[in-house]
Amino acid sequence: MNPFDAPQPESPFTEPWQARVFALTVAMNEAGHFDWPDWAAVFGRHLKGTRDGAGDYWRAWAEALEEMLARGGVAEGGEVAALAERWQAAAHATPHGQPILLENAAGQG
């Protein structure tokens, strides 16, 4: 059995957030906010210890982007975590079948 077997052609993304976090990174690079070798060095560090090239890989990617943004003073971890909680609250407050909007979170000012 080939351990590298994978059906092809496959989509590079298995979850929508993977595509978003990928595209956010490329957009930041293309807008000149960081260069690609810097990104690769940080990402390579986060990849150490991952077990697969799929879910683990994209989680490492997201962590690396968060580090790049924290380092650049764009967003520190606490701010991201707080806003992620607001998104979660918005999801809970949104009736099923309707688009989830951040404004749906309670206490949105």
Next chain:
Amino acid sequence: MPHDHHDHDNHLDPMEARTRALETILTRKGLVDPAAVDAIIETYAEKVGPKNGAQVVARAWDDADFADWLARDATTAIASMGFSGRQGEHMQAVFNSDSVHNLVVCTLCSCYPWPVLGLPPVWYKSPAYRSRAVIEPRAVLREFGLELPEGVSVRVWDSTAELRYLVIPQRPAGSEGMSRDDLAALVTRESMIGTGLPTGPA
């Protein structure tokens, strides 16, 4: 806020919530444009893929001047076909021969020639491939079903953020006189990474 129907609540995967948070921050600060993010996803999920690279290889097989250009300056030769991108700015084409088989890896992360191959397959990003391709390339190739003759040496190229490699496989026997489009159809993604060979003519 009270809910009457908890079973019907939306719940975001934690990574989904985190990614939305990042996008919200970047958008509010004017650092990224959501439309640009959508366009990038569309490009890499649907438009860019190994068919681009297959066209490059087929042309190299069919046009000796282009093959020379590719060998000298792959970045410019490939860009002349409309395939270029910021994250794959510098390209090198490595040509297989009767005595050398080329294999591409990125041991650091997953650097890959996006403009010609799209985003890498899962196995290319796996820790197993990234470490073993350098240490025991022949064993890795065997697992892909590729048994090289004794006299063929394997050259492994470790990609970087600045320099990406495209393997130009040898033109299959029996493909003489085929059109460029038919030739391109023989070129597999694996053959341009080095973990496979082109398919033979039908």
